[in-house]
Amino acid sequence: QTEKLIGCWCRDSGSHTSRRGLRIDFKMKYCFYNDGTMDEYMIADSYGSSTDLLRSGKDVDVDDNILTYRAADDGALHESTIVVEENALLMDNVRHHKCN
Secondary structure: OHHHEEEEEEEEEEEEEOOOOOEEEEEEEEEEEOOOOEEEEEEEEOOOEEEEEEEEEEEEEEEOOEEEEEEOOOOOEEEEEEEEOOOEEEEOOEEEEEEO
């Protein structure tokens, strides 16, 4: 996938502290590829880091600031507003920063 990667954008999604005092920070990561696909990940950081693929999309298109794609698993159509800024991406009015 790396050679097809256009870019990834992340946003903090919150944190949780367990009963034992372990803090876990969550973030969402969206990666777009030049073959018209995308992946959405949930990243959890504490002592270690884990990345889980939440959803893959195909037939990704942006037209008139509307991002559309079909879920790779069931073909359901998803839509979001999108605005590209210099170092950020606004998806549904939530700012995402460029990340690896």
